[in-house]
Amino acid sequence: MGYEFSDDFRGKVVIVTGGARGIGREIALAFASYGAKVAICDLNEEALKESAQDIEKSGGESLFVIANVVDDKDVQSVIDKVVDKWGRVDILVNNAGITRDNLLLRMKEEDWDAVLAVNLKGIFLMTRSVAKVMVKQRSGKIINIASVVGVMGNVGQANYSASKGGVIAFTKTVAKELASRGINVNAVAPGFIKTKMTEVLSEEVKKRLMDNIPLRRLGEPRDVANACLFLASSLADYITGQTILVDGGMV
Numbered sequence: 003m004g005y006e007f008s009d010d011f012r013g014k015v016v017i018v019t020g021g022a023r024g025i026g027r028e029i030a031l032a033f034a035s036y037g038a039k040v041a042i043c044d045l046n047e048e049a050l051k052e053s054a055q056d057i058e059k060s061g062g063e064s065l066f067v068i069a070n071v072v073d074d075k076d077v078q079s080v081i082d083k084v085v086d087k088w089g090r091v092d093i094l095v096n097n098a099g100i101t102r103d104n105l106l107l108r109m110k111e112e113d114w115d116a117v118l119a120v121n122l123k124g125i126f127l128m129t130r131s132v133a134k135v136m137v138k139q140r141s142g143k144i145i146n147i148a149s150v151v152g153v154m155g156n157v158g159q160a161n162y163s164a165s166k167g168g169v170i171a172f173t174k175t176v177a178k179e180l181a182s183r184g185i186n187v188n189a190v191a192p193g194f195i196k197t198k199m200t201e202v203l204s205e206e207v208k209k210r211l212m213d214n215i216p217l218r219r220l221g222e223p224r225d226v227a228n229a230c231l232f233l234a235s236s237l238a239d240y241i242t243g244q245t246i247l248v249d250g251g252m253v
């Protein structure tokens with residue numbers, strides 16, 4: 003057997019949450035460019051439609067579902083629609099995430115709850131639903147998008163870093179539970195990536211960040227997508243429960 007993996011994704015069924023824009027959109031396009039069938043779900047209907055069209059343009063089949071990952075009924079409808087259309091789910095990328103930054107002493111309870119709900123409960127609900135399908139198939143790859151701040155902490159992000167640290171711990175546990183069923187579960191922890199989420203940072207903050215990145219640049223969504231392709235490919239069949247940091251050497 004050679005080391006070629008680009009054919010691994012032809013005809014494979016992929017779900018990407020939060021796939022309407024940013025990193026999720028790039029991940030969806032990356033799988034589609036290798037011939038995968040890609041379903042994206044998101045709250046943002048307009049961007050969702052546009053991204054689904056771009057997936058088709060890049061040569062893949064697409065499906066978009068308006069869904070809130072915090073709502074179990076929505077989550078189930080995503081899985082049902084994908085299975086109705088394509089009969090299976092090979093790869094799930096749990097990417098949907100939000101920030102509501104503030105210093106601990108000023109952090110509102112609703113901002114804590116919102117971030118923990120989308121970033122952590124959303125991953126639990128999606129993973130639980132998809133796992134039922136993957137267990138029957140006896141195969142599957144699940145990739146959770148965490149963050150370096152879940153490893154190192156960050157001022158102003160008590161809610162976000164707690165949620166992302168939770169994602170890393172969840173990944174380790176679910177990997178152990180599902181390994182005997184042929185399902186690999188890993189996480190990717192991006193550093194600072196150029197998207198709408200980080201666009202709001204001031205030039206001063208960006209400069210300070212850059213000083214702490216040995217590779218001396220912010221990451222691109224593509225850098226994160228590349229790690230997802232690797233983890234979802236046969237090259238990573240013997241890797242489970244791990245977190246790959248895609249952070250330019252920051253941590």
Ligand code: NAI
Pocket residue numbers: 019020021022023024025026043044045046069070071072097098099100120124147148149150191192193194195196197198199200
């Ligand atoms: P983004 O804000 O550009 O995109 C996130 C997408 O998720 C949006 O399309 C949004 O509508 C969707 N979404 C939010 N809440 C949702 C919900 N309840 N249900 C369904 N969809 C929902 O963010 P970005 O930068 O692309 O981030 C993607 C992931 O990467 C997130 O999990 C984020 O925490 C993580 N990340 C991003 C970093 C960065 O520097 N941009 C660094 C580390 C992690």
